[in-house]
Amino acid sequence: MECLTTKHYKYMDLEKRYHMIYPESSNATYTSLLNYSDDLNKPFQRWYRYKEGFSTEMVEQLIREYSIHKKGVILDPFSGSGSTLLAAAHMGYQGVGFEVNPFSCFLSRCKLESCSGEEREQFREAYERILEQASETEQEYVLPGLSISHKVFEKQVEAYFMRAGQLMETDLNLTEKVRNLLKLGWLSCLEPLSHYRKAGNGLKIKKYVKPRVVTPEDARNMLLEEYRNIYADLQEHSQQGKTKLYQDSCLNMNRYLEEKSVEGIIFSPPYANCFDYTEIYKLELWFGKFVSDYGDLKRLRNQSLHSHLNGDLSPEPEPESEILEELLEELKDRKLWDKKIPRMLRLYYRDMFQVLRESCRVLDKDGFCCIVVGNSAYGGVVFPADLILAEYGERTGFAVDKIEVDRYIITSSQQYEKTKETGKYLRESVVCLRKNK
Incomplete structure (x- = not known):
C-alpha cells in the first residue's frame, strides 16, 4: 500500500501544476462532444461506422476556442476517419492530415473529396x-x-x-x-x-x-x-475548404510541412492499450485489397505507432521523461501478461514525444495543439498519458492551458482491484496546449 500511496501523490503533484477540469465540473465543455457515436447519423460520417474517433462538433468547438487568426491550416497527425479534416473544411480552414492505415486513409479521402x-x-x-x-x-x-x-x-x-x-x-x-x-x-x-x-x-x-x-x-x-x-x-451537402491527406506516418512530418505553417493541431493518437488496428480492421484491409499478403500486413504494423505488441519493438530509445522512467521502473516488479509491454510503452512515448516536437516546429506563433488521449494501466501501474504528454509539452515549447478530463475508463474487476488508489487517473482527457515560443 505504501508504494501505491507514494505513486498517488506523484500524480497529484503533477496535476497541481495544471488547470484541471473534471467531468462533474460545470466548466466541462467537451464531455458530451467526445462521443463519436453522436456523429454516426450525420452526413458523410454515416458512410462507415468507424470504431474509434471523436465528433466533428468537438473539433469545431476547439477551433472556435483556440484559433486566433480564424484561418489557415488545421493539422491532424492521426486523421483516422477524417473528423478533424471534415470539421476544418466545414469552417473554411485548410485541413492537413497523416494516416498510416490505408483503409482509414481511403475512407477519409472518400468523405473529403468533392463530387461533381x-x-x-x-x-x-x-x-x-x-x-x-x-x-x-x-x-x-x-x-x-x-x-x-x-x-x-x-x-x-x-x-x-x-x-x-x-x-x-x-x-x-x-x-x-x-x-x-x-x-x-x-x-x-x-x-x-x-x-x-x-x-x-x-x-x-x-x-x-x-x-x-x-x-x-x-x-x-x-x-x-x-x-x-x-x-x-x-x-x-457540398464540401468546402481544401484538404490534403498523406498516407504516411506523422513521424515523417518533417518531409511535408514547413516551420510555422500551421494554425492549429487537433488529434487523438492510438492509446497505449496494446490494440493493433491492423487486426481490428483486417477484414477491410484484406477484402478492400489494401494488403495482399501477410508481408504487407507486417510492413504496415511496423509503420504504425508503437501502441501495440505486433510491430518492431527492437529500437532502444533514450530516456526522455522522469515520470515515465519512474513508472517503468515500478513495472519491473509487477506480473504482466506479456514481457514486451515495458518496451512497447517506452517506444510509444518516444513516438509521442517526437509528435509533440514536430507539432511545436510546424505551429505558427500562438498556435494551439489539442490532444484527445486515454491513459492506460499495466500490473496495477497507471500510465497517465495526459500528464506525461503535458509535462513533456512544457519542455518542448508549449504552455499547458488546461487538461479537461472527459470520462473515466472502466476496467476489468481484476485491474480495478489493483488500481483502487489511482483509479481516478484511468481516464480520457483533452490536453490543450498553446505554443509559447
Missing part, C-alpha cells in the same frame, strides 16, 4: 445496375488471402457480395471517384453481413440467442440503403 453533379449521377446509375447484375451473374471470384476469408460469410451471401465487388472493380466506364464511393459503400456492409464483429483487440464470431439467417436479398438491401445514404449526402 455528373459523377453523382454516374454513381447512382452504377450502383443500381451493379446490384441487379450481381444477382444474375455466375462469374467466378477469388477470396483474399486472409486465413479466415472462407468463414466470413454464408456461402450465398459471399457469392453475391464478392460478385458485386468484382463488377465495381472491373467497370471501365466509371471514374476513379465513383469507383471509390462504390467500394466504400461495399466495405461498410462487409462487417454487418459477416459472421464477425469488432471486439476489443480484434474480431470475434457473432453470437445470437436465435439463429440468424442472412440472404443475398439482405445483402442487396443493405448495400442499396448504404448507397442511397451516400447519394443523398452528395446531393444535399
